[in-house]
Amino acid sequence: MSVSQTTPLDPLRAVMVKLRDPETGCPWDVEQTFATIAPYTIEEAYEVADACERDDMAALKDELGDLLLQVVFHSRIAEEAGLFAFDDVAAGVADKLIRRHPHVFGDAPRDTGHAQWEVIKAAERAKSDDQSALAGVALALPALMRAEKLQKRASRVGFDWPDASGPRAKVIEELAEVEAAIDQDAREDEIGDLLFAVVNLARHMKIDPEIALRRANGKFERRFRQVEHLAEQPLAGQPIEALDALWNRAKAAETKAA
Incomplete structure (x- = not known):
């Protein structure tokens, strides 16, 4: 590519340079840091996931653009600090993909793909100062x-139940400990343990807990909106028996329509 040619990314990067200009840029954009932008980056990733779940391709295009903006934003802040630039980010991830796919870019058999990926990732982690099996699990994850x-x-190192019966028993045990907790702090601890145990049970049942909870959220929202539609008066102040009856009607209508 000659120096006179441009890529579709160049206008976006030029816009970010202008926004970050200390003299003529946007005051809000100029004052941002890695830390202040990070929450927006996480939010945009979730909006991409939401567009995918709704199968809304127009929204997905927009949300991918917003997520790309976050990468350009972080990269520009880093470039101003002399740390790295967008090109370094792109080159780094391309090199990583090639390194972790010897079954595509090298001589390894194609059917060893996932196993090769895990071996290479483990070797990369072995070079870290943190040698724990848990090293690299990001704190900022949900x-x-x-x-x-x-x-x-x-x-991976054998610290696990052999089957789902262990996690299932643990869920029952943790629920009993929630009920036996003597104060709010203890209840919070035990609820955390219960949630952790439920995740473990889901994992052993080959269910993604994040997807399962998202589906449950969507189900609750649909049915609650139907309850609001069915109600002949405001929900607030109605007895729980009436609300439960409306919920059952909403649930039955959904089941019938399925």
């Missing part, structure tokens, strides 16, 4: 997702 990743890492 708690449900992080619980599953921590459990998977522990399972």
